[in-house]
Amino acid sequence: MTADPRPLVFITGASSGIGQALAARFYEAGWRLALVARRTAEVQAWAATQGYDAARLAVYGADVRDVDAITGAGRACMAAQGLPDVVIANAGISVGMDTAEFADLEVMRATFETNNIGLAATFHPFVRAMCARGSGALVGIASVAGVRGLPGHGAYCASKAAVVSYCESLRGECRPFGVKVVTLAPGYIDTPLTRENRYSMPFLMQPDAFADQAFRAIAAGASYRVIPWQMGVVAKLMRALPNFLFDRLLAGRPRKHRQGENR
Template identity: 75%
Template sequence: MAGAAPRVDSRQPPLVFITGASSGIGQALARRFHAAGWRLALVARRAEETAAWARAQGLAEGTWAVYAADVRQTTDIVAAGKACIAQQGLPDVVIANAGISIGMDSAIEADLEVMRATLETNNLGMAATFHPFIAPMCERRSGTLVGIASVAAIRGLPGHGAYCASKAAVVSYCESLRGDCRPFGVKVVTVAPGYIDTPLTQRNPYSMPFLMSPDDFADRAYEAIKDGVSYRVIPWQMGVVAKLMRILPNGLFDRLVAGRGRKPRQGS
């Protein structure tokens, strides 16, 4: 762990716990929350690199900490959550942002491992991220758990089988968890990004309508999380597209996506 903060008291600013904080959306969310006066608990596999980024951003020591963990390793991410509680206190917001997006072809046996890695990261990793915080948040009767889904959850796209399946599972999982937590005053927010200009999307060989910067996304996500909405597509234009995609008859949808560029496979 790098940049550890001391044990907190109730007079300190609120705390947000963010996985996948080493790049892209995770870093943008960290910047946005810090600008709003929040303390940060940042989780990344590249802990020292993330700590160096925090210092380069000029984030004051004592307002942030970095925890090294790979969300695919449930014992590691659960331990990171428990360490956060011990060192910084129980967060007010937990954002399960860590995720991967790799193209796959189910006719290729090696790509079955791509699906395994995607589901372990995007789904099991999310549940393991939330796990250490659920019981204490429910006991406190406050807190917000945030799952980062995707508009790719709406319909299955050719070459995106693992990613689309994982993000559809995020939506359903968070909906289920919302029902579990609501009686205890704990909110569950699902944020579904459209196309955000991050390393995950920069290799996509197809058009990406309404592409937005990570910082613009973070601004809108911050407001959604602060308002405690149950589900939000960002940007809103992609929400309209998603609803139209959902109601398209299968035959028409299949014709529309025929010939669309496929997500690059691992190593391609």
């Protein structure tokens, strides 16, 4: 029996939002899927509803905060489906925090464990094998929110700024071996994470539209891409603003809601 020659993508956070949209886009392009989520039954039910060929996908249960679980999922993927061509570390959380609240220090810990440690642990099983093969792409999902700190959003903004720096470091390490590291920075995407926001979200984008642009950016081997492009312009302007103007612009802006807080 010959191995399936179709390329393979490994995606975390595949049960909803961006992860699910990316899975659909890659499947439509003829790829095989390795999907990771805490809620595996939901992913399997969704795939069945879409009429996806069960021979072209596998679902692995793991919480990216559990390093043993997510690295184990990566190893299980390689044993069952082979070494992926693309690995997308998409799983992430977004919760507001107030540093004056002791309980919110735990929110920051959880955010970093998910958005940063979880991202590195997602990549870990594949890095050495990809470098030995001399090809592949590791994709980190950052955010425009990582460009500057937003009120009430300290944990998330800091974690996504760290994603950008981490992926930049990893890109330099992997480049000599032919492995690409792609950083994608979404703007506002209509997902369960953003629907809870209580402030305006310019250039709000649907997940399938984001997934289409992300697919093309990954195929092109882009080192860094803001999606949609309009938010890239906004991000550059925000980065260029002197602090006194940036602070004035954000004065009175609603804070990101905290865990358990009324929306």
